[in-house]
Amino acid sequence: MSAAARILQRERRSSFLVTSATLLRWHRELVKRKWTPRVPSSLVGQDSVIEPGFSTAYQDWDRRWADESERSDWREPEPAVVELLTRLWARQASHVLDVGTGIGRHALFLAREGFFVSALDASPTGVEVARKQAKAAGMAIHFRIGPFVPFPYPDAAFDFVLAWNVLYHGDGRTARAAFAEVSRVLRPSGLFLATMLSKRNAYFGRGQEIRPDTFVIEGDEGDKSHPHFYVDASTLLDMLGDLSMLSLTDLEQGQPGSCHWVIVAERTS
Numbered sequence: 001m002s003a004a005a006r007i008l009q010r011e012r013r014s015s016f017l018v019t020s021a022t023l024l025r026w027h028r029e030l031v032k033r034k035w036t037p038r039v040p041s042s043l044v045g046q047d048s049v050i051e052p053g054f055s056t057a058y059q060d061w062d063r064r065w066a067d068e069s070e071r072s073d074w075r076e077p078e079p080a081v082v083e084l085l086t087r088l089w090a091r092q093a094s095h096v097l098d099v100g101t102g103i104g105r106h107a108l109f110l111a112r113e114g115f116f117v118s119a120l121d122a123s124p125t126g127v128e129v130a131r132k133q134a135k136a137a138g139m140a141i142h143f144r145i146g147p148f149v150p151f152p153y154p155d156a157a158f159d160f161v162l163a164w165n166v167l168y169h170g171d172g173r174t175a176r177a178a179f180a181e182v183s184r185v186l187r188p189s190g191l192f193l194a195t196m197l198s199k200r201n202a203y204f205g206r207g208q209e210i211r212p213d214t215f216v217i218e219g220d221e222g223d224k225s226h227p228h229f230y231v232d233a234s235t236l237l238d239m240l241g242d243l244s245m246l247s248l249t250d251l252e253q254g255q256p257g258s259c260h261w262v263i264v265a266e267r268t269s
């Protein structure tokens, strides 16, 4: 059996998947009853409600979003997001979700292009900065502060879900739960554009492996002091579940060695 298959088998056996499935089932029940989950204020700025202690990098991002000089690299939309516009128009997409919106560069761009935009992030500072920009531009973006699992949105609510440099913050179980949430909130023919950390990334294998393929670099001045999850193509395919892969590219983001998967997938049914 390959190492990847062994990891998958171990993850399938683990109790978290039961916990995660149960949480998602409760979530669906509650959404059916028109209840919207709220992150208790005690958790905002602390931990993910589903995986305390693992998806914590937003704490570092919250600190960075407060600093104008840190924000300057995160103003312009990514070319991959801009390029997807024609496909979104062709599918007559209208409702979009930006998961881990940061300071909202993609949420603002998509709202400007005429989409109804919802945006989620666990960093209150990031959301505040984004909210102010939207207000100044007269844009009605629906922002929420909270963790990315579970998504606080009903089933089949969106034609497009974007998660740029977000869903690898945590371990494999958090990422799988988030992918399942993407599938749940997408409408049939809905598109998903995301990045994930590739195992070709220079940081893969550095620091302490706290969970399979999940590393923490103690003392790192950036967000790598929080868990980051790395994947190969076969794991990604498996994680997509009932979403169909449309394209998959392993690209360096700016610096050499900064390899990220760029995933475009669709919900077929």
Ligand SMILES: C[S@@+](CC[C@H](N)C(=O)[O-])C[C@H]1O[C@@H](n2cnc3c(N)ncnc32)[C@H](O)[C@@H]1O
Residues within 6 Å of the ligand: 048, 055, 056, 057, 058, 059, 061, 062, 074, 099, 100, 101, 102, 103, 104, 105, 106, 120, 121, 122, 123, 126, 146, 147, 148, 149, 163, 164, 165, 166, 169
């Ligand atoms: C690298 S930034 C990307 C921001 C944005 N997607 C962009 O491309 O401009 C990662 C963002 O993910 C958010 N994030 C990290 N972990 C999160 C979690 N568990 N729940 C919600 N947001 C999270 C951080 O707060 C941060 O704003």
